[in-house]
Amino acid sequence: MLNYIARRIGIGLLMLIALSVLVFVLLRLAPGDAIDAYINPAAPLSMDELAALRARLGLDQPLPVQYFGWLRAAISGDFGFSIQRAGVPVLPLVLERIGPTVLLMGTGMLLAIVLGIAAGIISAVRRNSVTDVALSVTSSIGISSPAFLTALLGLYFFSVQLRWAPSGGMLTPGAPFSVPDLLSHLILPAFLLSIGHAALIMRYMRSSLLEVLNQDYVRTARAKGVREFWVIIKHATRNALLPVVTLIGSTIGIAVGGAIFLESVFNWPGMGLLLVNAVNTRDYPVIMCATLIVGACVIAVNLLTDITYAAVDPRIQVA
């Protein structure tokens, strides 16, 4: 087992290095660099001035020199400074963005699961009723609405017109931190993030439950005199949830994409907003650090999961 763990850690480190090389090269292949992003075309600087700025940032060095310089510093925990935000160290900048993204994504997915499963159960139990049709139409709209449209319409109606929620940010500027303030900023983007996923979950839940409700063991439960509510909740829903759970697992990745878009629209200070902004401004240190941290988390979690599986299930080969 120890050999296995050591080997996996070694492979993980190699994967991180490979990831860093790949991102580094891809960034350099993209047209324009951080200094190009810095220039206002309407008030241009001379090439000499640009060259001086590049030299100060080390962007005039050969690529291998730049890469190994970055790698050497990164190994010691120094990921440098954000080019766009002169003087702001990259590592804390990236780390402080993870929480807001997880908060938005987690809340959105939680809402989607609760709303989707509840709507799916109601729709299946009241099959072919007005409620079923209404929910099915709503879910079709939810699935087919592109994220940008949902976000912008939601922003317009709930924030600008109805003023039910703030139009952006995570906290009221200048106000003391409070959980209600945080929740008031969170609820609208989380709800909008949940719509598409809730609609998908609802459809899966409905069809899965309809299938289960026709099973013999459900009929048997009813024949035994179990109340209909418990038949649905205890006997049918639990079994119908299996494919839905699989769906939820596989849509978490899609939720990350949706969260990134919503972060831009709602100015939510998460990883998505940070990365989109960093790519737009070619802020190399931020992109490299953010990519590596996300990559490291994924590799670490995969490793931990595999080790846990190997520990609890002897049938799984680790060697």
Added chain:
Amino acid sequence: MHIRTITRALAIGGLLLGATALTTPAFAQDVKTITGGFDVGPGGFPKNFNPLAATGGFTWLNTYFEPLVIYNAGLNAIEGDLATDYTVSDDMLTYTFTLAEETWHDGEAFTSADVKFTLDLIRNAASGSVFTGRLGKIANVEAPDDRTVVVTLSEADGGLLSVLAQVMILPEHALASIAPESIATSTWWSTTPIGTGPFKFTRYVTDQYVELAADEDYRRGTPKVDRLINRYFENPAAAVAALRAGEIQFTYVEPEDAATFAGNEAFRVIEGDSYVVNYIGFNQKVDLWKDVRVRQAFMYAIDRAAIIESLYGGAAKLANCGYVAPHLVPEGLNDYAYDPERAKALLDEAGWADINGDKPITWLTYYGSPQAANVMAAVQAMLAQVGVNVVPRVVDVPTYNGTVYQENNPDWNEFPLIYAGLQNGPNPAGINVGLNKSQLPPVGANIMRIEFDDLSAAFDAAIGETDASQVDARWQDVCKVMNEELPWATMWVANRYGVASANLVDFVWTPAPAGGPFAAHPELWDIK
């Protein structure tokens, strides 16, 4: 398998959540606050705190830093700011500034030593300042006493005061201990900066907002509001939503958004000259544009008046040279009124069929707004009518700059034609960098590689003019040469807009290029 997937997802979430902590310090709430999107739009420079490295965002920077001199709010005259008065010698080589009595936000006295420190720091290329080149004619800075600064130039520079208006004076006692090469990456700028302006830096919540507090000791009086907050927005539309929702009291808006506020008594639309001339640039390294008749054909083929009327709602001024300020534009210029038949004739005379014919020509731009897309589509259609086939290519700013600023063996065919803008005011010398042959890369930003002798001579004469009464006449000469030789097909100077809540009192803003700065007097701003 699905359980494993979920386990992994939950574990990733937990790991990421554990890596961070949400902390926000508490602040008093019952205070008068103006919140705005001061860095939204083309004049903004969000997340930049270092005024030495700023290419925009001066409206906001000027609320806590101050320059020696500053443009008035009409952008038509320079007046004293930290300098109460200044004199210029007859040969325009010596500038003497008399300084105001002021203290830094930490209570230290502001003196001439701070001005000398700032200008010397900028002149040191290691500081990474974008002003190093622009202040290159300064030969010496002296501080004969605490309230006097003497700046001596190696040669006359008519644009010096205009540049100094963007140079924010910095505290020597706070920055002298930082090596010039480390100053650009110092955390001082975004954590504990001190200036002399009416507001003091309080805190920066990363990528969300910056908060300032009133400086009660400000020399022009205590500001009327207690706090100023500058919120960051990823795009103007988000800022407009916040404005409509009452969360902010001011933001820059796109022209199409400005129209939606018209007649709404809860808001005040502020309209002003952008001081950016839009032009179609001809890459002179490409053989297509050598004949002036081809360039003239562009001017005649494009119905600029119709575009201004229909796509800008009339909110733009026709440009027949690089600027439109009446005192800089001479009588008798060719107005290049729309005349497609004449355009065709000129192209025929020039032999356009042999030069290029109907082969597609890439037309590069960094303008990505819907309005710009409409404008380019209209121009494309008009040029097609006379037999010129241009194909717009819209890229982001880094890609554009990376293309036109290529250092080694540029591929000229990547940008044979551009649609761009260049700052043409308040000081018209701003366009010199894009047109004078002395500004060819790498020395300058003449990215279209224009080498017209008459035009360069006219620019040199205007910039080097030492007789103040002749300066406007020299710039009129430049305008006349531009109008005749057409280094660019000049289009227009469009208006730009801001929208302020009607609750703001004595709020001054103008869409100055790079955000100014201009004498906005934030200490007088109030909110009902």
